[in-house]
Amino acid sequence: MSIAGSIDAPIDLFGGLVADMAPADLPLGVSPDCQDVAFLPGGVKTRPGIASAFSAISGNPTVNYLKSYIPPSQQLRLLALDSAGALWKESSPGALTQIASGLAANAQARSITLFGREYIAISDGKSGADLPRQFDDTNFDRVSQVGPGAGPTSIADAIANIASIARASNVVSVTTATPHNLLAGDQVVVENVTDASFNGTFPVATIPDATHFTYVQTAANATSSGGTAEPLGNIAPGAHQASVIFVTRQGYLTRPSPAVTWTAAGNRRVGLGCIPTGPANVVSRILAFTGAGGASFYYTGSGATLAAGNLVIADNTTTHTVVDFSEATLLSGTLLDGLFKLVELGECAGVIDYAQRLFWWGERNRTNNWQNLTFDGGWDAVTSSVPLGWTVDATSGAGGSREVAAAASGEAYRITGDGVAATRGLITQPAVQDEFGVARIAPNTAYSVRARVLTGGGLAQGALRVQLFSASAGIATPGLQVTAAQAGAAFAEFTAPLTTPLATIPADLALRVFADGTPTNAGYFVVDNIEIFPTAQPVNGSLVRASRTEDPESYDGVNGILNVAENNGQTIRAAFRLRERLYFVKERSLHVTEDDGVNEPSLWSVSEVSRAVGTPSVNGVDTGEDWAVIADRNGLYLFSGAEPVKISQEIQPLWDQINWSAGHTLWVRVDQRNQRILVGAPLGTATSPNKILVLDYRGLASADEIASVAPVHFSTFTGKLFAVGKARKWSPWTIAANSCALVERSDGTAQVFFGNGVPAGASSGNGKIYQLSDAQLSDDGAAIASYYTTYFVPGLDMEQALQLGAHRKLFTYLTAYVEGAGTLDLTAYVESVGFSVTQQPWSLSNPATEDLELPINLLGERVAFRVGTSAPGAWFRLQKFVPVLRPDPWAPVRGIN
Numbered sequence: 001m002s003i004a005g006s007i008d009a010p011i012d013l014f015g016g017l018v019a020d021m022a023p024a025d026l027p028l029g030v031s032p033d034c035q036d037v038a039f040l041p042g043g044v045k046t047r048p049g050i051a052s053a054f055s056a057i058s059g060n061p062t063v064n065y066l067k068s069y070i071p072p073s074q075q076l077r078l079l080a081l082d083s084a085g086a087l088w089k090e091s092s093p094g095a096l097t098q099i100a101s102g103l104a105a106n107a108q109a110r111s112i113t114l115f116g117r118e119y120i121a122i123s124d125g126k127s128g129a130d131l132p133r134q135f136d137d138t139n140f141d142r143v144s145q146v147g148p149g150a151g152p153t154s155i156a157d158a159i160a161n162i163a164s165i166a167r168a169s170n171v172v173s174v175t176t177a178t179p180h181n182l183l184a185g186d187q188v189v190v191e192n193v194t195d196a197s198f199n200g201t202f203p204v205a206t207i208p209d210a211t212h213f214t215y216v217q218t219a220a221n222a223t224s225s226g227g228t229a230e231p232l233g234n235i236a237p238g239a240h241q242a243s244v245i246f247v248t249r250q251g252y253l254t255r256p257s258p259a260v261t262w263t264a265a266g267n268r269r270v271g272l273g274c275i276p277t278g279p280a281n282v283v284s285r286i287l288a289f290t291g292a293g294g295a296s297f298y299y300t301g302s303g304a305t306l307a308a309g310n311l312v313i314a315d316n317t318t319t320h321t322v323v324d325f326s327e328a329t330l331l332s333g334t335l336l337d338g339l340f341k342l343v344e345l346g347e348c349a350g351v352i353d354y355a356q357r358l359f360w361w362g363e364r365n366r367t368n369n370w371q372n373l374t375f376d377g378g379w380d381a382v383t384s385s386v387p388l389g390w391t392v393d394a395t396s397g398a399g400g401s402r403e404v405a406a407a408a409s410g411e412a413y414r415i416t417g418d419g420v421a422a423t424r425g426l427i428t429q430p431a432v433q434d435e436f437g438v439a440r441i442a443p444n445t446a447y448s449v450r451a452r453v454l455t456g457g458g459l460a461q462g463a464l465r466v467q468l469f470s471a472s473a474g475i476a477t478p479g480l481q482v483t484a485a486q487a488g489a490a491f492a493e494f495t496a497p498l499t500t501p502l503a504t505i506p507a508d509l510a511l512r513v514f515a516d517g518t519p520t521n522a523g524y525f526v527v528d529n530i531e532i533f534p535t536a537q538p539v540n541g542s543l544v545r546a547s548r549t550e551d552p553e554s555y556d557g558v559n560g561i562l563n564v565a566e567n568n569g570q571t572i573r574a575a576f577r578l579r580e581r582l583y584f585v586k587e588r589s590l591h592v593t594e595d596d597g598v599n600e601p602s603l604w605s606v607s608e609v610s611r612a613v614g615t616p617s618v619n620g621v622d623t624g625e626d627w628a629v630i631a632d633r634n635g636l637y638l639f640s641g642a643e644p645v646k647i648s649q650e651i652q653p654l655w656d657q658i659n660w661s662a663g664h665t666l667w668v669r670v671d672q673r674n675q676r677i678l679v680g681a682p683l684g685t686a687t688s689p690n691k692i693l694v695l696d697y698r699g700l701a702s703a704d705e706i707a708s709v710a711p712v713h714f715s716t717f718t719g720k721l722f723a724v725g726k727a728r729k730w731s732p733w734t735i736a737a738n739s740c741a742l743v744e745r746s747d748g749t750a751q752v753f754f755g756n757g758v759p760a761g762a763s764s765g766n767g768k769i770y771q772l773s774d775a776q777l778s779d780d781g782a783a784i785a786s787y788y789t790t791y792f793v794p795g796l797d798m799e800q801a802l803q804l805g806a807h808r809k810l811f812t813y814l815t816a817y818v819e820g821a822g823t824l825d826l827t828a829y830v831e832s833v834g835f836s837v838t839q840q841p842w843s844l845s846n847p848a849t850e851d852l853e854l855p856i857n858l859l860g861e862r863v864a865f866r867v868g869t870s871a872p873g874a875w876f877r878l879q880k881f882v883p884v885l886r887p888d889p890w891a892p893v894r895g896i897n
Contacts, residue, residue, distance in 0.1 A: 417519025
């Protein structure tokens with residue numbers, strides 16, 4: 001075909017997808033339809049492919065969380081949570097090691113690195129779904145925990161009963177029935193010996209062992225028995241209180257135990273028995289005391305010797321000890337009253353660090369003044385079968401025991417059947433009020449209960465029960481009932497109403513835990529992490545818990561709380577930092593607070609920034625270069641300190657395809673290195689992200705430019721639409737990814753990693769973690785169906801400039817500068833995207849040595865062209881595309897010749 005008289009209509013500007021205008025109305029330089037492409041200055045290309053970075057995780061779960069963690073050792077760690085509830089770390093390049101299993105299934109996570117540890121919130125995308133955790137590259141522990149459920153069982157002035165006493169050659173040798181707790185040089189009061197000649201106050205001469213000591217006394221040789229040996233000390237006379245605090249391996253000081261009281265005679269030491277021990281992460285314990293008649297608690301010392309006035313037990317095994325302190329020394333020690341306000345952090349949706357504190361949101365609600373509902377608060381020192389703070393039933397209490405191996409965290413309560421007794425392991429604690437007189441069950445309030453339960457030992461019958469009971473009022477609520485058939489070998493959480501509103505709270509109302517239904521002999525239930533909450537408010541939707549400064553596990557139940565617009569009916573979903581301010585994003589609003597440098601967080605002011613923009617997802621926000629992007633139901637918004645600005649209007653029809661019933665699964669990530677914003681979203685009927693909407697902001701140097709430079713502009717001077725090269729450029733990518741992270745690699749770069757999702761047409765994931773790579777020419781071996789559609793050529797301006805007339809044209813030829821591999825498919829759309837004409841494909845090479853050319857024969861007023869590749873390993877890079885056309889020589893107007 002001759003092209004004499006034809007005119008070039010070059011396309012040398014390749015902008016992004018614009019879907020909110022009719023394709024025929026688009027100006028030169030934007031696309032009515034493109035997919036799986038990336039943009040470069042003056043061109044468009046196949047997007048980077050994804051390559052599996054590790055062996056697939058067994059069972060083919062999806063990967064719902066990825067995060068870089070750099071521990072103090074400076075070893076790079078990628079953390080990953082899969083949908084089966086297993087947490088993994090990159091133990092060496094390309095190798096994953098499991099850290100933990102049994103976490104909430106199908107959960108998401110959000111975490112931050114602070115103080116050398118990774119703090120992890122596990123959620124369903126809306127609210128907490130599992131215990132908040134911390135990982136220090138070795139230990140995987142709960143964040144915060146309960147303190148001892150009870151204080152020492154016995155406490156009194158230290159006295160040792162004398163079993164025998166003998167004097168020979170003016171040296172008295174004493175044998176005590178119990179450890180005497182004396183030190184060489186101590187003054188000891190010996191009294192009430194049968195032979196009164198032994199009585200008196202003497203300096204200790206030697207200490208052969210814990211039940212023997214000697215002192216010097218000039219008198220005749222004799223033997224006797226009975227009486228007591230009491231060391232002199234410095235404790236002031238009067239009533240004192242004592243409490244015990246657990247210290248964890250992370251240095252966290254728990255809430256103190258309920259206080260116990262004794263009256264000191266004065267100038268004596270105090271002996272404590274049955275001191276609580278904690279779970280495996282407890283490394284030491286603090287003994288806290290009040291002064292005589294006082295109410296404030298203090299401790300002194302940090303060593304391990306009685307002589308130093310030390311009140312720290314530097315182990316988790318000692319259950320009996322004797323300590324000494326003077327009033328002056330004690331009251332100049334460390335004040336601990338603030339620890340009594342601590343609460344155990346519950347399951348949260350998200351966490352962020354700010355002002356050397358941790359802030360958690362999306363916490364599941366629960367009442368915090370019960371004792372030891374997580375069974376991490378110690379056990380009775382005699383049988384180790386009754387959790388402290390609970391009372392074992394005299395009739396039906398047999399079968400209960402401490403469970404260490406199978407616990408959601410720390411320790412748990414196990415009830416083992418004997419095949420005979422109908423009820424086993426019954427324990428109770430008061431449900432009326434706590435030790436401070438605060439109600440546990442309030443009148444006229446409905447409560448529900450959650451608990452994690454598993455079974456073992458071949459349990460075939462029986463049920464685990466958690467209920468309220470009052471003999472005087474005849475109350476035995478159904479409460480939680482989990483049968484042997486319902487529970488399994490792994491922990492599952494069960495929820496049930498605990499009680500309907502009670503008009504009057506009987507004085508003997510108690511919380512009971514037990515198994516009934518004659519549990520199978522040797523079969524057992526394990527119960528952990530019991531939570532009681534007001535039925536009407538299962539989630540603290542507007543509450544944020546803030547840790548104390550540089551104390552990431554201490555949460556003050558009074559001063560460590562921020563309430564964010566608690567009356568607007570919305571739940572906090574996400575948070576971010578910007579210019580030393582902390583922002584909280586609710587479902588449809590945005591709020592800000594700031595450290596005032598004086599007060600605790602409960603007194604910080606919280607201001608509304610926007611009442612129109614929010615996000616439905618815990619991962620629906622990310623930050624860039626001093627700005628943030630927020631995935632709202634109405635679009636993607638950019639926020640740089642003023643009112644949020646929408647930056648996705650050009651793809652609104654595509655944004656409207658997001659399945660907002662699964663909006664809590666979407667995620668946003670800013671790739672600053674490649675200057676892209678990625679939004680993983682569930683489109684259509686998908687219930688997890690099956691597409692990534694990618695915004696290329698390359699060349700836009702500021703938040704203002706990103707916000708203002710849309711791909712299509714209206715000229716007030718000419719009254720025409722035009723596109724610019726330096727603008728936002730969108731393209732959807734067909735990658736099903738449930739998570740995304742910028743992962744630190746050994747070369748010092750942060751690379752984009754994806755956790756696999758559920759692709760269209762599939763029913764499950766594949767257990768893989770992918771790295772996005774420009775060198776990868778396929779999606780882990782599968783073809784990248786990449787294509788780009790031009791605008792409809794020629795536009796009105798081009799028609800006028802080339803003097804083509806506004807009538808039908810004959811398209812005779814194509815030239816293009818395009819390089820790549822494989823075959824470049826070419827399709828023409830005449831007049832509209834509804835009428836396509838397949839053209840001869842082009843064979844690609846890299847690098848291209850010359851422009852490609854192709855004769856065509858198309859009639860139409862305007863034509864759009866789609867180029868793309870669709871085979872594994874095929875790719876293209878297009879930088880010039882020139883249709884050649886002329887007015888139709890036979891019938892320049894529509895119709896039939």
